[in-house]
Amino acid sequence: MPLTASPLLRYWGAHMIDHLPTGVRISEVVKETPSVSTLWFDHRFSFNPGQFVMVWIPGIDEVPMALSSASSITVQIAGDATTALLSLKEGEMIGIRGPLGNGFTPKDATLAIAGGVGAAPLLPLAMTGVVSTFILGARTAGELLFQKRLEKITDLVIMTDDGSSGKMGFAVQGMDDISLDSYSQVCVCGPEKMMSAVLLRLINAGIEERGKFSLHRYMKCGCGVCGSCCIDPSGLQVCKDGPVFSGELIRDSEFGHYSRDGSGRKRMI
Numbered sequence: 001m002p003l004t005a006s007p008l009l010r011y012w013g014a015h016m017i018d019h020l021p022t023g024v025r026i027s028e029v030v031k032e033t034p035s036v037s038t039l040w041f042d043h044r045f046s047f048n049p050g051q052f053v054m055v056w057i058p059g060i061d062e063v064p065m066a067l068s069s070a071s072s073i074t075v076q077i078a079g080d081a082t083t084a085l086l087s088l089k090e091g092e093m094i095g096i097r098g099p100l101g102n103g104f105t106p107k108d109a110t111l112a113i114a115g116g117v118g119a120a121p122l123l124p125l126a127m128t129g130v131v132s133t134f135i136l137g138a139r140t141a142g143e144l145l146f147q148k149r150l151e152k153i154t155d156l157v158i159m160t161d162d163g164s165s166g167k168m169g170f171a172v173q174g175m176d177d178i179s180l181d182s183y184s185q186v187c188v189c190g191p192e193k194m195m196s197a198v199l200l201r202l203i204n205a206g207i208e209e210r211g212k213f214s215l216h217r218y219m220k221c222g223c224g225v226c227g228s229c230c231i232d233p234s235g236l237q238v239c240k241d242g243p244v245f246s247g248e249l250i251r252d253s254e255f256g257h258y259s260r261d262g263s264g265r266k267r268m269i
Helices: 007-013 080-085 116-127 147-153 171-177 193-203
Strands: 024-035 036-042 051-056 061-069 074-077 093-100 108-117 130-137 153-161 185-189 213-215 244-246 258-260 267-268
Touching: 036 093, 051 080, 051 213, 061 080, 061 093, 061 116, 074 116, 080 147, 108 116, 108 171, 108 193, 116 130, 116 147, 116 185, 130 147, 147 153, 153 171, 153 185, 185 193, 193 213, 244 258
Parallel strands: 108 130, 108 185, 130 153, 185 213
Antiparallel strands: 024 036, 024 093, 036 074, 051 061, 051 093, 061 074, 213 244, 258 267
16 A cells, blocks of 8 residues: 555644655665664655654554664564564665654763663764763673674773673663763663663762653654653653653653553553
């Protein structure tokens, strides 16, 4: 079915024409790790590092994903939608709606901390040249994402759970030998347990406002209408007010404790 032929799109198009997806054609699929691939497409989006897009896989679903460049998304298998995305071949089409939300603000002397596929939204920030130190964490050496690219443009600290590359330990432990006073901000993306551990360190140091955290929550609309991504107790919406939040905004929230599924039920982190 052509991208413009969906009855759903015709309905929303009458009221939200600016939020229709742009049809893009897959130009290349690059396997980054055993479970992660980058899908390159034939369109360049103007975006701020850390912004996300709603990715429409016709007949399957529409899901939020960070841009890993102006022309790519980096996908990890996590469910039906991502499995369908990673089954696409060169020449096939998807819909991209966005870019949406805010993003990271490029500032000199930035410390970036990524766990797993959380490196995807932080890569464009590093490419601006403002990231002094980048802590890259993964379970094993084979799952390290963008290592060669990052070591050329940042002081790269490698952390692996099993010690197969760099230092043995979690990404947050890469902060052990770093003086936080040297950095204007700490930009973080990855598993929420990891991010909440980083936030706790910033709180203990009295500098939680320097932390910038990219949150992932269940989304339906991606533009602040449905309310499915609201954060307790403030009601801030990840899609509209985020996905990047300062540590002081989320320190007393659900962050690090629970999120909600598609029905609104709590799901412990």
